Every structure is written in structure tokens, then in C-alpha cells.
Amino acid sequence: MRDGVDLVLVAGGDGTINEVANGMVGSAVPLGILPAGTANVLAMELQFGGNLELAAERLAKCEPTRIAVGRLNGAVKPRHFLLMAGVGLDARIVSEVSSGLKAKAGKLAYWVAGFSQMARLVDQFDVVLDGEPVRCGFALISRVRNYGGDVEIATGASLRSGEFEVVLIRGSIPLKFTAFMVAAFLRQATKMPGVTVHRVKKVELLGGAQVQLDGEHAGWTPASVEIVPDALTLLMPAGYR
Numbered sequence: 001m002r003d004g005v006d007l008v009l010v011a012g013g014d015g016t017i018n019e020v021a022n023g024m025v026g027s028a029v030p031l032g033i034l035p036a037g038t039a040n041v042l043a044m045e046l047q048f049g050g051n052l053e054l055a056a057e058r059l060a061k062c063e064p065t066r067i068a069v070g071r072l073n074g075a076v077k078p079r080h081f082l083l084m085a086g087v088g089l090d091a092r093i094v095s096e097v098s099s100g101l102k103a104k105a106g107k108l109a110y111w112v113a114g115f116s117q118m119a120r121l122v123d124q125f126d127v128v129l130d131g132e133p134v135r136c137g138f139a140l141i142s143r144v145r146n147y148g149g150d151v152e153i154a155t156g157a158s159l160r161s162g163e164f165e166v167v168l169i170r171g172s173i174p175l176k177f178t179a180f181m182v183a184a185f186l187r188q189a190t191k192m193p194g195v196t197v198h199r200v201k202k203v204e205l206l207g208g209a210q211v212q213l214d215g216e217h218a219g220w221t222p223a224s225v226e227i228v229p230d231a232l233t234l235l236m237p238a239g240y241r
Contacts, residue, residue, distance in 0.1 A: 005029050006029070006030075007029065007030050007031075007032060008020060008024060008029055008030070008031050008032070009031075009032045009033075009034065010031065010032070010033050010034065011033075011034040011035075011036045011052070012033075012036050012037045012040075013036060013037020013039055013040055013215070014037065014039060014040060014041050014042060014082075014083060014214045014215045014216075015037070015214060015215055015216045016036075016037060017033055017040075017042055017082065017214070018080075018081060018082065018083075018213065018214040018216065021069070021080060021081075021082050021232060022079060022080050024232060025069060025080050025228070025231050025232055026231065027232070027233070028233060029233065030064040030233045030234070030235050031232060031233065031234050031235065032059050032062070032234075032235040033046075033048075033059075033234075033235075034048070034052055034055050034056060034059065035048055035049065035050050035051075035052060035055050036052070039148060039149045039215065040149065041083050041084075041144060041146045041147070041148065041149050041214075041215070042082060042083060042144070043055060044146045044149045045083075045144045045145065045146040045159070046058075046062075046236060046237060046240060047237065047240070058237065059235060061237070061238075062235035062236055062237055062238075063235070063236060063237075063238050064233050064234070064235055065159075065160070065233065065234055065235070065236045066230055066232070066233055067159050067160065067231065067232055067233075067234050067236075068143075068161070068162050068227050068228060068229045068230065068231055069081060069082055069143070069227075069228050069231040069232055070082075070084075070085060070141065070143060070164065070213075070225055070226070070227060070228070071225070071226055071227075071228045072085060072211065072213060072218060072219075072223055072224075072225050073223060073224045073225070073226065074211070074219055074220070074221070074222065074223030074224070076218075076219050079213060079218060080228065080231070081143075081213040081214045082143065082144075082159075082214060082232075082234075083142070083143055083144050083213075083214045083215075084140060084141060084142040084143060084144060084147070084154075084213075084214065085139075085140075085141040085142075085211060085212070085213050085218075085225050086138070086139070086140055086141075086211070086212045087125065087127070087138070087139040087140075087141070087205055087209050087210070087211050087212075087221065088122065088123065088125060088136065088137050088138040088139060088209045088210070089122050089123075089137055089138045089177055090138060090140070090212060091209065091210035091211050091212040091217065091218075092123070092210050094210075094212040094215065094216070094217050095210055095212075095217045118174045118175070118178070120174065121172045121173070121174070122137035122138070122171070122172045122173070122174060122177065123137065123172075123207075123208070123209060124136065124137055124172060124207070125137075125139075125205065125206060125207030125208065125209035125221055126205070126206040126207055127139050127166070127168055127203060127204070127205060127206075128203070128204035128205075128206065129166065129198050129200050129203060130200065133206070134168055134170070134196070135170065136168045136169055136170045136171075137169055137170065137171055137172055137177070138168070138169040138177060139166065139167070139168050139169075139203075139205070140153055140154060140166065140167040140168075141164050141166050141203055141225050142154035142157045142164060142165050142166070142167070143157055143158075143159055143161070143164065143165075144157050144158075144159060145157050145158070147184070150185075151181070151184045151185050152184070152187060153167055153184050153189055153190075154166075154167055154197075155187065155190065156197070156199070158240075158241060159234065159236065159240070160240070160241065162201070162227060162229055163199045163200060163201055163227065164199065164200055164201070164203065164225070164227065165197065165198075165199055166197070166198040166199070166200060166203060167189075167190065167195065167196075167197055168195070168196050168197075168198070169194060169195050170194040170195075170196075171194050176194070179192070180192060180195065201226065201227040202224065202225070202226040202227070203224065203225045203226075204222075204224050205221040205222060205223045205224065205225065206221060206222050207221055207222070208220060208221060209221045211223060
């Protein structure tokens, strides 16, 4: 970050914000975000909403807050993320989203890609938490409650926390994951059989599963995900917890 910069302001989706944040990790310069792009989970998490003018008014009242971020370590160079790492089914869906449909229809493209997976068994992989492996088909390693802008899954997560909230779903039957999303809309997802919630600072990922970071495809396991404390200054509402 060059000397003399007082603030970096980003108007874009989560992928754009991720790119900027990766260049700012370790800097003391505050990062402010405004909602744009296909989806903006971070703007929804911070309750900025989707209206640019209203979000700008709310941003002006925010406080610079030092936060931890996540870091993916794998076969490619390490990469940081603000929001979440998704492993397994949702990362496979992200990898198959049509860029043309995404440009025309926005988030609908993700639902189309998701429904295209309903005839395929969900690939399995291992998540190692505190030395204990768990076999599952989907892992959400999250710093935020919001998922996709429409629903909350990791309901105990927070950008102010020094840990991840990890939600694991066991099983390989696609309809189970459809039922999970329905339950998530009703805020009942973590009560479903085969769903477990954990709070940790590091996760090992084994097997051959795909990974997405902040809604963008980021490679394959094996990999690890860890907390990087005191990594970034983000403009946040004082009331956010």
C-alpha cells in the first residue's frame, strides 16, 4: 500500500472485494465497501443493504475496526478471504456457474447450477478438526453469518471473532442438501440430522474436493484453512456483533 493513502473504498461484489483485501492484508489503511456486483454478502452482513446511496450514508458512520481474516493454504500460493471458504458441493456449483448467465441473471445463475447437481451423488472428503477427521459432502468455514446474501447458515459467526464457525453436512444424497437450504431459510439448518457446528482456528481438508473463497473458485483439496489475526482494518458499524 502506497504512503499517503487514508482509505481504500471498493464498490463491487464479493470477488472484487476479495481481490482488494488480498492486497491490503497487513496494512493499517481502512477498507470501506459499497454494494455492487452479482452479490455482496459482506454488505448484507454489515446491514448496508443493496441501495448504493443508503449504503454510503451508513458507511460514513462506520468505525475502523481491526479484524482477523481466513487464509487458504494449498497447492497454489496462499490466499486470504474475508467471508468464507466453501468446500465440496457449493464449490462444485460455483465452478459450474455459467459466466454468460451470471452476467444476465445474477444470482439466478447459481441456482441453475445448483439444480443441475441434483442427479449426481455428492463427493465426499475429510475435514480434520482438532485432530479428528469428519467425513462429509459440504463444509462451510465461515467468518460471517450471511450466505449468498439471502440466508444465514453459520449463525454464530462474526467478523469480530478470532475463530471460524464451521458447519459440516454429512451424506451424499443431493436431496439432503436441498432440504438443508430450505431449513436454512427457516433458520433451522443446524438442527438437521447429520449437521454439526464447530468453532476452531484451523481446519485441515483431505481428499479431492473443490474449494471456493468468497464466491470464487479457488482450487482443490488437500489444503488447510487458518485464522490470520489482526490482519485488516475494515469500516464496520459500531453495533455489528
